[in-house]
Amino acid sequence: MRKKVIAGNWKMNKLPNETIDFIDRLIPKIKDTENEVVLCVPYTDLFYAILTAQNTNIKIGAQNMHFEEKGAYTGEVSGQMLKAINVDYVIIGHSERRQYFGETDETVNKKVKSAFANGLKPIVCVGESLEQRENGEEKEIVTSQTRLALNGLNNEQVQNVIIAYEPIWAIGTGKTATSEDANNMCKIIRAEIEKIYGQNIAQRVIIQYGGSVKPQNAKELFETSDIDGALIGGASLKVEDFEQIVNYNK
Ligand code: 13P
Numbered sequence: 592m593r594k595k596v597i598a599g600n601w602k603m604n605k606l607p608n609e610t611i612d613f614i615d616r617l618i619p620k621i622k623d624t625e626n627e628v629v630l631c632v633p634y635t636d637l638f639y640a641i642l643t644a645q646n647t648n649i650k651i652g653a654q655n656m657h658f659e660e661k662g663a664y665t666g667e668v669s670g671q672m673l674k675a676i677n678v679d680y681v682i683i684g685h686s687e688r689r690q691y692f693g694e695t696d697e698t699v700n701k702k703v704k705s706a707f708a709n710g711l712k713p714i715v716c717v718g719e720s721l722e723q724r725e726n727g728e729e730k731e732i733v734t735s736q737t738r739l740a741l742n743g744l745n746n747e748q749v750q751n752v753i754i755a756y757e758p759i760w761a762i763g764t765g766k767t768a769t770s771e772d773a774n775n776m777c778k779i780i781r782a783e784i785e786k787i788y789g790q791n792i793a794q795r796v797i798i799q800y801g802g803s804v805k806p807q808n809a810k811e812l813f814e815t816s817d818i819d820g821a822l823i824g825g826a827s828l829k830v831e832d833f834e835q836i837v838n839y840n841k
């Protein structure tokens with residue numbers, strides 16, 4: 592049985608004092624959950640988040656990293672730097688980074704390898720645009736993004752990757768994929784992993800859904816066969832909403 596991983600992606604939101612307050616309020620509300628709880632916060636909040644969440648069941652993640660360890664890359668942050676302050680997770684290849692910051696399947700793959708090399712758990716985002724969906728290309732897009740992201744990883748690494756299926760048309764729009772559709776896409780991603788790495792590994796990979804997940808739709812999404820949690824934007828900014836999603840099975 593795969594664990595549910597419920598991860599918040601705060602994007603470019605919240606200051607350190609808001610981060611500390613959020614986590615302080617979240618701790619008692621989710622302390623008994625069996626689900627994995629992750630908050631992916633801005634770089635400037637990481638250290639505060641890690642200190643506040645110390646000795647709790649909340650894990651902290653970054654939203655991006657560079658694939659090199661160090662060097663002349665002004666403004667970038669490496670996996671080694673994240674690990675040094677006890678970051679556990681890192682989002683890689685979010686559609687906003689692919690869309691606005693030139694992230695490609697190749698840089699995603701390099702970053703995934705570097706994340707593992709530094710002991711970080713990558714949450715790799717895949718997903719089609721509205722245009723690609725309207726052209727019926729969604730399966731091809733997500734299977735190719737998945738294949739390329741995992742290229743060259745060993746079996747141990749592949750089974751520890753988290754894939755987040757986030758259809759771009761559902762992000763921040765209030766339009767959620769139906770649970771059936773989202774589950775089908777997650778199944779397609781799992782089948783692609785199975786084709787390359789075998790059934791044992793494919794069955795262990797956590798595949799999340801992301802795109803307008805809220806307290807009202809979380810349970811239905813999470814009770815499907817292949818959705819193992821969520822990557823949540825807007826609803827992860829409010830303690831009350833995020834807590835309800837984490838506690839969907841209470
Ligand atoms: P929303 O939950 O705001 O739609 O954002 C989804 C997302 O992009 C999470 O990474």
